[in-house]
Amino acid sequence: MSDVSAEGPSDLLVDRRDFVARMGALAAVAAAGGCTLPREAGPAPPPPEAVEGARAFFRDAPRPDLSRPGYADPAELTAWQAGTLIRDGELAATEFLEAHLARIRRWDQVYMAFNHLLDEDGLRRAAALDDGEPQGLLHGIPLAIKDNYYTAGVPTTANSHIFRDFVPDFSATAVHRLEQAGGILLGKTQMGPLATTRALTPDGEVTTVNAWAPGEPRISPGGSSSGSATAVAARMAASSIGTQTGGSITVPSLAQGLTGLKPTMGRVSLYGVIPLTYTRDHPGPLARDARDAALLLQAMAGPDPRDPRTQGLPPVGDFLTAATPVEESGGPGLRWPTRIGVLAGWADGDGEEARQRRAFLRTMEEAGADLVEVELPERWSELASGTFNAVRLPERSEPFLEYLKDDVRLFGVSLSSWINGLFISGDEYLKGQRAKLALLRLAVDELLAKCDVVVQTGHVPFDMIGLPLAALPIGMREEDEEHPRPRGILLGAGPFGEERLLSVAAAYQARTDWHTRRPPEPTADDEARLTGPRARSRGRLDVESVARRSQ
Amino acid sequence: MRRRPPSREELDDYIRTRLALIGIDLSVLPEDDPDAPADQLRVLRSARRVLEQTVPALSDYSLDPQEVPPSMYPAHLPAVRQVAMEEGRPAPAAGGSGRPEEDAP
Numbered sequence: 001m002s003d004v005s006a007e008g009p010s011d012l013l014v015d016r017r018d019f020v021a022r023m024g025a026l027a028a029v030a031a032a033g034g035c036t037l038p039r040e041a042g043p044a045p046p047p048p049e050a051v052e053g054a055r056a057f058f059r060d061a062p063r064p065d066l067s068r069p070g071y072a073d074p075a076e077l078t079a080w081q082a083g084t085l086i087r088d089g090e091l092a093a094t095e096f097l098e099a100h101l102a103r104i105r106r107w108d109q110v111y112m113a114f115n116h117l118l119d120e121d122g123l124r125r126a127a128a129l130d131d132g133e134p135q136g137l138l139h140g141i142p143l144a145i146k147d148n149y150y151t152a153g154v155p156t157t158a159n160s161h162i163f164r165d166f167v168p169d170f171s172a173t174a175v176h177r178l179e180q181a182g183g184i185l186l187g188k189t190q191m192g193p194l195a196t197t198r199a200l201t202p203d204g205e206v207t208t209v210n211a212w213a214p215g216e217p218r219i220s221p222g223g224s225s226s227g228s229a230t231a232v233a234a235r236m237a238a239s240s241i242g243t244q245t246g247g248s249i250t251v252p253s254l255a256q257g258l259t260g261l262k263p264t265m266g267r268v269s270l271y272g273v274i275p276l277t278y279t280r281d282h283p284g285p286l287a288r289d290a291r292d293a294a295l296l297l298q299a300m301a302g303p304d305p306r307d308p309r310t311q312g313l314p315p316v317g318d319f320l321t322a323a324t325p326v327e328e329s330g331g332p333g334l335r336w337p338t339r340i341g342v343l344a345g346w347a348d349g350d351g352e353e354a355r356q357r358r359a360f361l362r363t364m365e366e367a368g369a370d371l372v373e374v375e376l377p378e379r380w381s382e383l384a385s386g387t388f389n390a391v392r393l394p395e396r397s398e399p400f401l402e403y404l405k406d407d408v409r410l411f412g413v414s415l416s417s418w419i420n421g422l423f424i425s426g427d428e429y430l431k432g433q434r435a436k437l438a439l440l441r442l443a444v445d446e447l448l449a450k451c452d453v454v455v456q457t458g459h460v461p462f463d464m465i466g467l468p469l470a471a472l473p474i475g476m477r478e479e480d481e482e483h484p485r486p487r488g489i490l491l492g493a494g495p496f497g498e499e500r501l502l503s504v505a506a507a508y509q510a511r512t513d514w515h516t517r518r519p520p521e522p523t524a525d526d527e528a529r530l531t532g533p534r535a536r537s538r539g540r541l542d543v544e545s546v547a548r549r550s551q
Numbered sequence: 552m553r554r555r556p557p558s559r560e561e562l563d564d565y566i567r568t569r570l571a572l573i574g575i576d577l578s579v580l581p582e583d584d585p586d587a588p589a590d591q592l593r594v595l596r597s598a599r600r601v602l603e604q605t606v607p608a609l610s611d612y613s614l615d616p617q618e619v620p621p622s623m624y625p626a627h628l629p630a631v632r633q634v635a636m637e638e639g640r641p642a643p644a645a646g647g648s649g650r651p652e653e654d655a656p
Contacts, residue, residue, distance in 0.1 A: 401573075408577060408589070409579060415589040419598055420601045422575075424606070542585060543589040
């Protein structure tokens with residue numbers, strides 16, 4: 001493990017101007033045709049050296065209180081809790097995996113979170129892991145993988161006709177690293193077709209439901225990493241990974257009470273991930289809490305010779321330490337002095353959401369944060385508008401052009417986004433890339449000049465400019481009495497501010513228990529509505545609505 | 552020059568022509584079938600929306616080329632604008648949103 005924590009989090013070590021210049025170069029690479037669909041090639045590169053701090057992380061982590069209601073089922077454990085028990089010899093990887101498989105067998109016909117299960121392979125791997133000493137960070141942890149990550153020898157469909165029969169012969173770098181860290185691939189998860197919107201069949205039929213409202217498919221599970229989110233929320237996987245181009249990690253995390261982390265552009269390799277938008281695609285974890293998100297990110301992050309976006313960056317941070325709050329006399333506190341920027345009006349009002357936001361801010365002050373009022377810079381809303389958001393579209397059309405020429409029906413219900421990208425001209429695309437640089441400058445020079453972390457009102461701006469985002473639950477939406485479900489917030493940070501975000505989330509979670517809430521099991525009515533001979537349709541989206549909602 | 556918004560038929564012709572130029576064939580889709588994964592009517596309507604809303608907004612938005620250079624050489628437009636203003640001729644907008652001056656060259 002690097003010794004970054006002794007000096008401070010990585011965001012203090014970064015030359016922000018250099019990051020702006022890098023993003024400019026990235027836009028230029030995209031303009032020059034730097035995006036290709038990954039080709040089948042040799043095996044993924046070797047992983048980074050095993051993280052030395054793993055042993056300390058598990059040694060210092062609090063032991064789970066197994067007397068708590070519900071913990072009789074190992075599937076209720078977080079990844080770090082299970083990792084602690086596995087290291088202590090109190091839980092076998094096989095037992096932990098079986099617990100999740102049992103829930104999948106019982107419930108996934110309702111949730112429809114998985115595309116493809118790897119139960120037999122997983123059990124073989126769990127047995128092998130049980131025969132050895134725990135080494136890696138994720139030893140024996142069952143993971144759900146979004147179906148746009150290449151997985152060697154396993155179908156990788158991105159829920160699209162285009163990849164219907166595609167079985168890559170190597171795994172995406174991120175997946176390879178998770179396995180090298182001891183993670184067990186439990187299955188590939190449902191997703192929006194080609195990562196566009198909530199999980200649908202290629203032709204638009206709704207599949208995955210929100211684990212908090214399984215009987216009401218109209219309540220979105222979030223998109224497009226919905227299958228990964230529902231798998232974790234429904235305790236069918238200990239943790240998961242997704243990708244974010246336009247909210248696809250943070251939106252499902254917010255919808256289902258998870259802790260999602262979209263890292264800085266380049267922190268995690270995209271090699272072996274089916275592309276959506278070259279300058280905006282980000283891989284990251286959807287986890288049960290900040291510690292679990294840190295475990296996955298620590299395993300996935302780092303330079304990859306096959307992805308130029310990962311090259312020449314600051315050293316990978318110490319996410320495990322960042323996600324371990326400091327014990328102060330007044331309770332768990334932030335690891336570093338941290339200024340949280342609060343947008344004017346963000347927590348104003350009498351409604352439940354405003355009250356929950358104020359409670360979050362109070363908790364963070366108690367944990368040692370300085371709250372700083374900030375305003376969005378002039379021109380921010382123009383540069384982050386839907387107009388400039390649309391310049392992502394040509395980046396999805398270009399690498400798929402041969403498929404568009406072959407047969408537009410291959411795109412199913414996702415077709416319009418790919419067609420629409422052909423109508424943004426070259427000069428408009430370039431202007432959009434320049435606008436992103438202008439927005440990034442406003443972010444680093446103005447918005448983040450006064451704070452280390454800033455509350456967000458939406459994911460689009462930081463998705464556009466490659467800055468990190470974290471989503472975490474801060475309460476429940478009790479106003480929907482029939483379907484109460486989590487409410488969360490979105491936090492952003494400067495370049496390579498993942499440690500900062502994790503430290504805030506971890507300190508908050510050490511003082512609250514919203515992240516420990518679990519959705520109830522589906523009712524008999526839910527089951528009857530969605531499965532069996534009298535099952536109703538879950539609904540469908542048409543080609544226009546998918547284009548409007550597209551990530 | 553004042554803009555005349557293109558008609559729906561003109562936009563559809565433009566869309567079909569552009570697609571035909573690069574070898575993309577929408578005619579394999581049903582013409583109007585709300586139950587199909589994609590049909591011509593809805594695909595064209597979605598593309599028209601981009602042409603009618605996004606394209607003019609992108610085109611009209613002006614970014615200061617010195618602040619956000621389009622490439623690594625000095626921006627020339629500010630100089631042109633300065634000379635034009637000194638000579639009392641119309642000049643391109645200097646940045647920000649909104650429609651360009653109607654008489655701009």
